[in-house]
Amino acid sequence: MVSHTHYHLGHHHKFERDDRKYVADLETGDIIQVNDVEWEVLSRYQAQTRYQIVEELKQEYKLTAIFDGIERLERLGREGSILRPRRSRDHDHRDGVPPTKVEAVKPTTTNQKPKVLVPFHFTREKSALDYFTGLNRYQLLTNLSEFAELETLAFSQAEKQDLQTFDSVQVRNLHGTDKGTLMMPWYAMDNYDGILLLSQFLTDDLLYYRVPDVPVVHCIDGVQQLRHALPKILLTLSAFQRSIDTLVVKASWMKEWLAELGVSTENVRVIPDGIDVVAPMGDKTLAKQHTAAIFEKPMFTKQPIVGLISGFEPNRGxxxxxxxxxxxxxxxIFVYDTMLVGAGSPNPYHLPENVVIFSADDEETRSVLPIFFQALDLVCFPAMPGTPLSIVLEAMAYGAACVVMTKYGMPTEVAEAGVAVKSDWDNFGNFHVPMAELSRTIHQWLQPSKRHGLRERFTDQxxxxxxxxxxxxxxVKVFEESLQRKTDDGRGGVTSPLRAGSPSPYPPIFCRRYEPDTGTLRSCTYRLGINRYDSLKTALASVLAEKHTPAEVESVFKHFQREGSTPTCEAIRAGNGFPPNRVEINLAGVEHQQKGEKA
Structure with a gap:
């Protein structure tokens, strides 16, 4: 028997009379007329998933008819007929009812590897992010393919061509499917153990958080280019996360920052990117000579070299x-910064003569980076969003100690290899550190006695x-933990029981829809479970009516309709979805609809 997320089929009897189809609920005594599609759905409901039902029936019926049929049956379930709402384990236990049996999640392939969907829309971000972020993603997927079966989706041959670089990921070709009919997240319901999201811009990601029963693991790189947008991105993801979902950040200070923002870190994991360390070219003196020659700065052979790994906002930085x-x-001072001017370019910031700036923009510049790192006597960096931990670790892997400017204490990743200097920063790019104390600490840690034995000990570690x-x-362990939480929770992260009168199990997802005919974006809402778009105003009224009276909802709409009133919520402001003054919404009807009653 297949376990549907929200409902199971009650005791019933199907029969036909006078060329009409009926189903009798043997528990309530209700007799309900159904159409051909609903008849077929009921025949499959006990043995097939929603995805399997739709994929099988769409060969014979229109998709709209299939989703309408499923929606009607589940609406009847909310009213207590034919289908029965599934109850959470805690709710069943309180009522003295044996909990619903949930089978343990097992990998779907014979070699016991979990099957993971990797949506590839993150490849569109390549030009907006730095070279190392793209390299780290490629290396992650390449190595992950040894422990998991990775698959992505492509609707066209052109899309498939774009994915050729990532040869470790299988491409599931959907070229025979109408791209405008079913959205990508729909196919994530087909036998995947998890979804790995790598995108930073959330253009399509949030829809995947509404895929029933499939854990989402979302990796946030915290790159310098998106530092200004990170609070909004992380708060949005936190709001969408279910108990089975996990947010992965690349440094311990990112997790500390999330806690500071008031975000629950229960399902946040810290997994730093792996690093590449090449064999040293020789002694440090030779590395210093090469560095001085490349930058045409003789001082690099005469003075101590401090590597500053920057995560600053460019101008303030x-x-x-x-x-x-x-x-x-x-x-x-050797500065690694992906947003300031690179090697060989004019310097518009007029930095002092004892500073050089570098960033790896391609394979060629990446190849010389180890030379610079070997020349460093000390590494200094701010433990803040935007600072790439993988670059810090690679620089330190050649034997340099570190001085960390931090407001959270010494990061665990470098706890045995340096010292912390108390600093402070905010989300607007402002950064403060006692300069005298920082300079004094750097001077102390440049002494050979402080760094004795560090090279061998920390480099190897x-x-x-x-x-x-x-x-x-x-x-992979994160996916295993997510699957275990799904099994323990019993219903894929939906903790509250569904009962007659409760809202739809497929709440509206506020999003933007591209209109190819006009080339414009239109704010709307989408309900994944029934593949339906709704207008923004209807969905907003529906959501508000769940916890507010019609009068309260009416007052909200009147507030935004007042001349000169400016909405404070960016999503609402962008949507332009509020009804004009001349349009009336039956809010009482909306409230009844939320309760599964007839308005």
Missing amino acids: AAWISEFARANRHLA TVQRHTRKDAAREL
């Missing part, structure tokens, strides 16, 4: 770097702990 360099003119393969293994 340039100002702080200038202040830091002027306070430490006896140091040669870093290389062993942060391999690409280890990062992939940790991610």
